[in-house]
Amino acid sequence: MLTIENVRMTFFPGTLNARVALDDVSLQLAPGDFVTVIGSNGAGKSTLLNVVAGTLRADSGTVRIDGRDVTRMSDHQRARYIGRVFQNPAAGTAPHMTIEENLAMALERGRRRGLRLGVTNAKRARFRQELTALEQGLETRLGDWVSLLSGGQRQALSLLMATFSEPKILLLDEHTAALDPQRAALVTRLTAEIVERFGLTTLMVTHNMDQALKLGNRLIMMHEGRIVLDLDAEAKSKMTAKGLLAEFEKVKGDALDDSLLQ
Numbered sequence: 115m116l117t118i119e120n121v122r123m124t125f126f127p128g129t130l131n132a133r134v135a136l137d138d139v140s141l142q143l144a145p146g147d148f149v150t151v152i153g154s155n156g157a158g159k160s161t162l163l164n165v166v167a168g169t170l171r172a173d174s175g176t177v178r179i180d181g182r183d184v185t186r187m188s189d190h191q192r193a194r195y196i197g198r199v200f201q202n203p204a205a206g207t208a209p210h211m212t213i214e215e216n217l218a219m220a221l222e223r224g225r226r227r228g229l230r231l232g233v234t235n236a237k238r239a240r241f242r243q244e245l246t247a248l249e250q251g252l253e254t255r256l257g258d259w260v261s262l263l264s265g266g267q268r269q270a271l272s273l274l275m276a277t278f279s280e281p282k283i284l285l286l287d288e289h290t291a292a293l294d295p296q297r298a299a300l301v302t303r304l305t306a307e308i309v310e311r312f313g314l315t316t317l318m319v320t321h322n323m324d325q326a327l328k329l330g331n332r333l334i335m336m337h338e339g340r341i342v343l344d345l346d347a348e349a350k351s352k353m354t355a356k357g358l359l360a361e362f363e364k365v366k367g368d369a370l371d372d373s374l375l376q
C-alpha cells in the first residue's frame with residue numbers, strides 16, 4: 115500500500131548547515147499495516163511523514179501509494195490518499211467553524227469538484243452516529259464552534275476527520291503528545307478502534323514506548339535519518355519498553371563509535 119524506496123532528504127544542502135534528515139530510507143507497508151515509529155529527537159520521523167504527505171519533496175528516491183508513483187505530486191494532489199493528525203490539536207480543525215462544518219469539509223476533502231460544504235440531514239445523521247462512537251458527547255453539539263472544545267475532544271475530532279474520506283494512508287505525528295495522560299489514553303484507544311474499523315494503513319510517530327509497543331503490528335526505530343530497527347508483530351509482542359531503551363542506547367553508542375573512528 116505504501117512503498118518508500120531509497121529516499122534521501124537533506125536540509126540546506128551544500129551549506130555548512132546541511133543536515134541529512136533521511137539517509138536512504140526504504141520501507142514497505144502492506145494494506146492494513148499499522149507501524150509505530152520511534153526515535154530520538156531529530157531522527158527524521160516527522161520528515162518521513164512529510165515526505166509521504168508531500169509537504170516535503172525528497173531529494174531522491176520514490177514514494178508509491180497503492181501502486182501509484184506520487185513522488186512528484188504536491189501535497190494537495192496527494193490529499194485524497196492521505197489523512198493526517200498532528201501533535202497540536204489546533205492544527206487539524208478549523209476553530210471558527212462548527213463541528214458539523216468541519217466534518218462536512220473533511221468529507222469533501224480530496225474530491226475533485228471543489229468544496230460542497232452544505233450540511234444535509236443525511237450528512238448530519240452520519241456525523242451524529244460517528245461522533246457518538248467517540249463518547250465525547252459531541253453528537254449533541256454539532257452547531258458549536260470547534261474552538262469551544264477541549265484539546266482531547268479536538269484531537270478525537272481531528273482523528274475522525276482525518277479518516278472520514280477513507281484515506282489510503284493515515285499519518286499520526288505524536289498526536290497524543292500534547293494531551294494530559296487521561297485524554298492521551300482516550301485518543302490512543304480511539305486510534306486503535308478507528309484504524310481497525312477502517313483497516314487503515316498507518317504510520318504513527320510517538321515518543322511513548324508503551325504506546326509504540328501496544329499499538330500496531332510493526333515497530334520501527336529511526337536514528338540519524340535511518341531505520342535502525344524493524345520489528346514485526348511477533349518480535350514486537352516480545353519486546354519491552356526497557357528492551358527498546360537498551361536498543362536506543364546501542365544505536366547511540368554505535369553512532370558515537372563511528373564518529374570517533376572517522
Ligand SMILES: Nc1ncnc2c1ncn2[C@@H]1O[C@H](COP(=O)(O)OP(=O)(O)OP(=O)(O)O)[C@@H](O)[C@H]1O
Pocket residue numbers: 125126133134135153154155156157158159160161162
Ligand atoms: N524545516 C526544516 N529546516 C531545516 N532542518 C530541518 C527542518 N525540519 C527538520 N530539520 C532537521 O532534519 C532532521 C530531522 O528532523 P525531524 O523533525 O524529521 O526529526 P524527528 O525525528 O521528527 O524529531 P523530533 O522527535 O524532535 O520531532 C533534524 O536534524 C532537524 O533539525
